[in-house]
Amino acid sequence: xxxxxxxxxxxxxxxxxxxxxxxxxxxxxxxxxxxxxxxxxxxxxxxxxxxxxxxxxxxxxxxxxxxxxxxxxxxxxxxxxxxxxxxxxxxxxxxxxxxxxxxxxxxxxxxxxxxxxxxxxxxxxxxxxxxxxxxxxxxxxxxxxxxxxxxxxxxxxxxxxxxxxxxxxxxxxxxxxxxxxxxxxxxxxxxxxxxxxxxxxxxxxxxxxxxxxxxxxxxxxxxxxxxxxxxxxxxxxxxxxxxxxxxxxxxx
Numbered sequence: 175x176x177x178x179x180x181x182x183x184x185x186x187x188x189x190x191x192x193x194x195x196x197x198x199x200x201x202x203x204x205x206x207x208x209x210x211x212x213x214x215x216x217x218x219x220x221x222x223x224x225x226x227x228x229x230x231x232x233x234x235x236x237x238x239x240x241x242x243x244x245x246x247x248x249x250x251x252x253x254x255x256x257x258x259x260x261x262x263x264x265x266x267x268x269x270x271x272x273x274x275x276x277x278x279x280x281x282x283x284x285x286x287x288x289x290x291x292x293x294x295x296x297x298x299x300x301x302x303x304x305x306x307x308x309x310x311x312x313x314x315x316x317x318x319x320x321x322x323x324x325x326x327x328x329x330x331x332x333x334x335x336x337x338x339x340x341x342x343x344x345x346x347x348x349x350x351x352x353x354x355x356x357x358x359x360x361x362x363x364x365x366x367x368x369x370x371x372x373x374x375x376x377x378x379x380x381x382x383x384x385x386x387x388x389x390x391x392x393x394x395x396x397x398x399x400x401x402x403x404x405x406x407x408x409x410x411x412x413x414x415x416x417x418x419x420x421x422x423x424x425x426x
Contacts, residue, residue: 201264202366204260204261204265204268205366208261208363209363211254213356213360215253215258216352216356216390222236222237224393224397226329226397227396227397227400233329234325234326237324237325241315241324241325258301262294269291269294286358289354290362293352294351294355296347296348296351297348297351299348300347300348300351300352303344304348308331308332312331312334313331313413313416315327319416320416322416327412327416330409330410330412332401333402333406333407334410336402337410346398349394349395352394353386353387353388356386356387357384357387361380361383364376364379
């Protein structure tokens with residue numbers, strides 16, 4: 175009698191198991207790390223790079239300030255690289271454990287979830303490439319290269335890359351992905367941590383997050399274009415001179 179009265183549960187939507195094992199803590203840490211410190215670093219990075227709109231000298235002075243901070247390398251690893259790797263790796267773990275159902279359930283939430291996963295992947299590839307080209311290839315920004323301060327070459331290093339069309343477009347895609355991922359991450363963080371309660375509050379925050387994403391994209395595009403402005407062309411040649419061991423010809 176009890177068996178016949180039981181209600182069948184539609185398959186395809188697994189139940190939520192909040193607090194099961196360590197997943198609740200790991201997910202909360204994943205959500206928090208996306209805001210602090212990774213999100214905070216993203217804000218700082220966009221602001222610092224925006225100094226490029228004031229020219230090579232202003233950009234060099236900003237890089238000089240950042241690279242001159244005490245324990246700068248330690249701060250990079252503890253405050254950026256390690257949290258970023260955790261956020262990315264655990265995000266991929268959650269993504270690959272799940273089952274894509276955006277075609278079966280084409281709700282706004284599903285589309286946003288899918289967009290958040292893919293923008294995270296694109297942003298991670300973009301950040302990895304950016305770190306590789308800026309911190310590993312060519313002259314180092316920390317210290318000196320052939321007697322030339324690394325911060326002096328910072329503008330030229332970026333310019334040397336973005337003058338190439340495909341690299342410029344890759345940066346555009348990366349800026350869009352990182353901006354959207356962070357902005358929607360704020361919305362998710364506020365929802366998960368109980369900061370926004372109710373549909374009305376979440377809807378209003380959604381509008382704010384869209385504005386945040388657009389503001390980041392606008393700032394990123396202006397910064398990116400600054401490296402291609404005709405009046406500041408030629409800074410990349412300084413990097414080539416350093417690589418050819420001709421620092422004596424530079425005026426700095």
